Amino acid sequence: MAPAIRHDEAERVAATTPRRARKQTNPLAAEDPGVLRGWFRQMVLVRRFEERASQGYTRAEIGGYCHLNLGEEATVVGLLAAMRPDDYLFANYREHGYAIAKGIEPGRVMAELYGRTTGTSKGWGGSMHLFDAGARLLGGYGIVGGQVPLATGAALAIDYRGGDEVVVCQMGDGTTNIGAFHESLNIAALWNLPIVYVVVNNGLGMGTTVEKSSAEPELHKRASAYRMHGERVDGNDVLAVRDAARRLVERARTEGKPALLESVSSRLKGHSVVDPARYRASSDVEAARAADPIARFRAALLDAGIADEDALTDLEAQARAEADEAVAFAAASPHPDVSTLFDHTYATPVANESRRLPADALYR
Numbered sequence: 001m002a003p004a005i006r007h008d009e010a011e012r013v014a015a016t017t018p019r020r021a022r023k024q025t026n027p028l029a030a031e032d033p034g035v036l037r038g039w040f041r042q043m044v045l046v047r048r049f050e051e052r053a054s055q056g057y058t059r060a061e062i063g064g065y066c067h068l069n070l071g072e073e074a075t076v077v078g079l080l081a082a083m084r085p086d087d088y089l090f091a092n093y094r095e096h097g098y099a100i101a102k103g104i105e106p107g108r109v110m111a112e113l114y115g116r117t118t119g120t121s122k123g124w125g126g127s128m129h130l131f132d133a134g135a136r137l138l139g140g141y142g143i144v145g146g147q148v149p150l151a152t153g154a155a156l157a158i159d160y161r162g163g164d165e166v167v168v169c170q171m172g173d174g175t176t177n178i179g180a181f182h183e184s185l186n187i188a189a190l191w192n193l194p195i196v197y198v199v200v201n202n203g204l205g206m207g208t209t210v211e212k213s214s215a216e217p218e219l220h221k222r223a224s225a226y227r228m229h230g231e232r233v234d235g236n237d238v239l240a241v242r243d244a245a246r247r248l249v250e251r252a253r254t255e256g257k258p259a260l261l262e263s264v265s266s267r268l269k270g271h272s273v274v275d276p277a278r279y280r281a282s283s284d285v286e287a288a289r290a291a292d293p294i295a296r297f298r299a300a301l302l303d304a305g306i307a308d309e310d311a312l313t314d315l316e317a318q319a320r321a322e323a324d325e326a327v328a329f330a331a332a333s334p335h336p337d338v339s340t341l342f343d344h345t346y347a348t349p350v351a352n353e354s355r356r357l358p359a360d361a362l363y364r
């Protein structure tokens, strides 16, 4: 399971410090309250969006595979808060929340899940293949580790052109055992590429724990094999994620130094929507629920006086309405016409080989 970040000390201090004194030392006090409330709304939006995606899948409105960001909202929002709009993001197949936080309308994300023409990939990609060059989200990848060399190549392209954008490459813990991960980190370190590799360590690659799959379960230490900076952050703390990611992103931007950030978080549900996660001990699931990043941030906002109960309830209602609107938009959008099946493929046509469509007869 995900190696626990110990909060004992912080909790002990919080419990013994008077409320007024705590306010003064509260790290949230140094932040723009409007920005913090915006993060909260975005985290709740990702949660509600994913719950609606799960429903849509169960009702067979969504096909293919479907992996959710439930429990990882602080990592999603904190990471994107550290990036400039013109920075590039590559992600694995668990990317719905990242797409929304990168600024893509939730309706277009849901429409892609629903396989509709209004989706980010015109309905031909689905849940694992969200892509929007304008928003600089360069995918959603279903092959574990597929995004890592591509993201490294994008960082090389930025360097080659003399740009000052940074690439952020999100992946899961299981991905750090793929060969391309090591090849990519090696070349990024050798060539000083502007890239931050972000490993979301949710403790599990499908049903296999990090301890069972990784000889060095402290994944941030893998960076040291390439003389790259690596560090671990509490992925359930949105401000901590933003701070760590911002530091590393800006260092990549100004000094061309790549880095590896390990964000320790938990999956609240199974690997994909259809996985009941029976391999998980109930104590592990309970620990994940107890560490829920949204409940934690909500309490912190109240405690710091950034928002009162009414304001937070209002933001929650707004987020729920936005997720509902995304579903309504997707459901009302047209399906692509089957004749367009090959319109966006790269395969070179072969002479005399007809491009058979699903309803065509195999032999004539």
Ligand SMILES: Cc1ncc(C[n+]2csc(CCOP(=O)(O)OP(=O)(O)O)c2C)c(N)n1
Binding pocket: 092, 094, 142, 143, 144, 145, 171, 172, 173, 174, 175, 176, 202, 204, 205, 206, 271
């Ligand atoms: C090359 C490759 N091998 C195996 C799979 C099957 N597979 C899909 S997801 C997954 C686990 C990946 O776990 P992790 O990187 O921790 O990401 P998470 O799902 O936890 O976000 C595996 C083995 C795949 N998609 N691609």
Ligand SMILES: [Mg+2]
Binding pocket: 172, 173, 174, 200, 201, 202, 203, 204, 205, 206
């Ligand atoms: Mg994982």
